Amino acid sequence: MFNSISNNFGAGQITFKDYQAPNYVVLNAKVEFDPTNPAYQTCQQLEITVPDLSIERSTIGGVFVRFIETQHYSWGDAIYDGGTVLKSWIKDKNTIVVEKQPWFDNNGPLLLYFVTMYAQLNQGANTIKGTKQRLTVTTDGNYLRFSSDTFVVVFDHWVFMHLQFSSCSYAQRDLPWEATFEQMPEDVTADVPVPGGGNQFHQDCFGMGECHIENKIFTMDRRVMGFWDTGREPFAFAFLVRDNNE
Amino acid sequence: MIALPSIAFEGFSGSAKGVTARRVGGRNILSCKCWPTGAATVAQVARRASLKKISKSWKLLSSEQMQEWDRLAEHAAGASVLGKKAELTGQNLYVRLNVNRAMAGEALLSTAPLSNVAIPNVEFTQVVVTPDLVVLGGVKHEPAPLKLVVKMSVSQSAGISNGWSKTVIITPGMEDDWGEADVTHLYLKTIGVEPVPGEKVFVEAYWMDTSTGFAGLEARESVIVIGESHYQRRVKATMDSLDPTEESHVSSLDVDFSTGAPVAQFNAQCLGHSNVASSEVYLDEQLPSEIIGTGMCIGRSNDADGHINAQSYLVYMYNRNGKSQLTFAHRGGPYYTHTEVFGTGIIY
Incomplete structure (x- = not known):
């Protein structure tokens, strides 16, 4: 784990969970910043200065960006959070870059989710295949179901996870969710973005929620209004650091 | 160009019949007007047009800008002649750097760069040339704004030991692709013919700082063209x-x-x-x-x-x-x- 040294877009100090191999780096962090601040508005791309990384440059990885939007009605709150995925890369051993896009500049504050692997190329060896494990999801009364494309690929120091939500019992649709991910290692703790779900007020990017994973337990309390809209396929895609790297 | 230190030409200046005499920096210099030989390639036409345009643009600079270029030129050096480095004028430097920048697709630089930062030497582990593969491998990456310039010659007799004057720019500024500079297409497009197995190709490469136009020292290697290569291209x-x-x-x-x-x-x-x-x-x-x-x-x-x-x-x-x-x-x-x-x- 390490803290950032500085950044050029007005965010505070950023704490990264990390696994650093000689030819790739996995980073997890959640960053909030205000897109109206002058530093963000003048920068060409978002840059974070960090202590020496194990690699001096990388290929592109994905970093998710999310805004939170709550509309208040007499009957309660309607949630229209949204976001998308941005390109990110390691520019040099001390600089992490995220592309700057203007799409959500008026929807701040914004959240960046680093659930990212930064790899290198021409490493003298081809891809080494991992082993997929279907994720068995257990909920009380089996109220929450995921598709067959819900799986993990587990390594000693990090995990890749893909979730694809399938259905939910009607009675639980507006209640907080909690499930056990049987094959998830116990030492993974992370806030993970959940893109997808309908969003009638932001039909360019659609929905973006957040779930929490800790000690094999998945929780998700806040979901966009159109989470179960047809064809909006909420999912999660994340490289997660295991808490055994200190 | 001939530098002739004879006192018989002291103070002689002017032009006649294609020969120009002038005195620069304490040296008497005779130079002949050079004419290109052979048909110009598309790349040469573009480069000559760019050179002319850049040379003319010097007059559009303010006097302050010209002075800045002169100041920077005092620290830069031209090619040595007769063991004495030639002085580089601000205009020479302006043209030289902007020609380099134009080659890399950069806009004209009117204001002189702040300083001449040292540019690293190109390091690579192999050059492989076959009729369908021209690649520099194991290139030590340098970050932007440095870009790699590669010059190569047409393949010629293996007995030729000094074919450096025959090299032409194959790539005016590229980023290595994770340590690999595959210039096969560019070589064939520029040279026009495939290299012939058994013949020799001369290769020069250097880093250029595209923000200033300054270029580093050339790394040189001559390689024999082979028929087939065991070079391992990545998947x-x-x-x-x-x-x-x-x-x-x-x-x-x-x-x-x-x-x-x-x-x-x-x-x-x-x-x-x-x-x-x-x-x-x-x-x-x-x-x-x-x-x-x-x-x-x-x-x-x-x-x-x-x-x-x-x-x-x-x-x-x-x-x-x-x-x-x-x-x-x-x-x-x-x-x-x-x-x-x-x-x-x-x-x-």
């Missing part, structure tokens, strides 16, 4: 590897498996087809069997309606009848046919 799927007899549903493709990690780098502009939430890619060669499997990567819509939502894609990879197929199959997020798939994706 990739690009538009060049598509099977021309099949319809692929991407407008760009660069999938690189050379990570040495449980991931590949996926880059593709998926177009979809036939109301199917997938894009198929057909390669004209097989992928190595150890790579064949399934991948998962991220994407972002980029259609004409302005959709920018995140998506996830399974990538099925398999070999069949001596060829390979990749299928980018949509999974998570709303599906739109025009989607850019990018970034690191798991492989299992």
Whole structure:
């Protein structure tokens, strides 16, 4: 784990969970910043200065960006959070870059989710295949179901996870969710973005929620209004650091 | 150009019959007007036009700007003649640096750079030249704004030991591709003929700082052209590897498996087809069997309606009848046919 040294877009100090191999780096962090601040508005791309990384440059990885939007009605709150995925890369051993896009500049504050692997190329060896494990999801009364494309690929120091939500019992649709991910290692703790779900007020990017994973337990309390809209396929895609790297 | 220190020419200046005499920095110099020989190539025509335009633009600078160039030139040095380094004027330096910048596609620099920062030497481990492969391998990467300039000659007799004057610029400024500079297409486009096995090619390479135009020292190597090479190209799927007899549903493709990690780098502009939430890619060669499997990567819509939502894609990879197929199959997020798939994706 390490803290950032500085950044050029007005965010505070950023704490990264990390696994650093000689030819790739996995980073997890959640960053909030205000897109109206002058530093963000003048920068060409978002840059974070960090202590020496194990690699001096990388290929592109994905970093998710999310805004939170709550509309208040007499009957309660309607949630229209949204976001998308941005390109990110390691520019040099001390600089992490995220592309700057203007799409959500008026929807701040914004959240960046680093659930990212930064790899290198021409490493003298081809891809080494991992082993997929279907994720068995257990909920009380089996109220929450995921598709067959819900799986993990587990390594000693990090995990890749893909979730694809399938259905939910009607009675639980507006209640907080909690499930056990049987094959998830116990030492993974992370806030993970959940893109997808309908969003009638932001039909360019659609929905973006957040779930929490800790000690094999998945929780998700806040979901966009159109989470179960047809064809909006909420999912999660994340490289997660295991808490055994200190 | 001839520098002639004879006192018989002291104070002589002027031009006659293509010969110009002048006195510069305490030296008497005679120079002959040079005329290009042979038909000019397209690249030479462009370069000469650029040189003329840049030379003329010096007069458009303010006097302050000219003085800054003169100041910088005092620290730079021209090629040595008769053991004494020639003084470089501000105008010389302005033209030289801006010609370099123009070569790299950069705009004219009117204000002199602050200083002349040292530029590293090019380091590479091998040069391989065959009739269908021209590549520098093991290039030690230098970050932007440095770009690699490669000059090469046409292949000529192996007995020639000094063919450096025959080198021409093959690439005016490129970034190495993760330590590899494959200039095959550029070589054939510039030189016009394939190198001949058994003959010799002269190679020069240097880094150029595209922000200033300053160039580093040239690394030189001469190589004998071979018929076939054991150079190990890394495993990739690009538009060049598509099977021309099949319809692929991407407008760009660069999938690189050379990570040495449980991931590949996926880059593709998926177009979809036939109301199917997938894009198929057909390669004209097989992928190595150890790579064949399934991948998962991220994407972002980029259609004409302005959709920018995140998506996830399974990538099925398999070999069949001596060829390979990749299928980018949509999974998570709303599906739109025009989607850019990018970034690191798991492989299992």
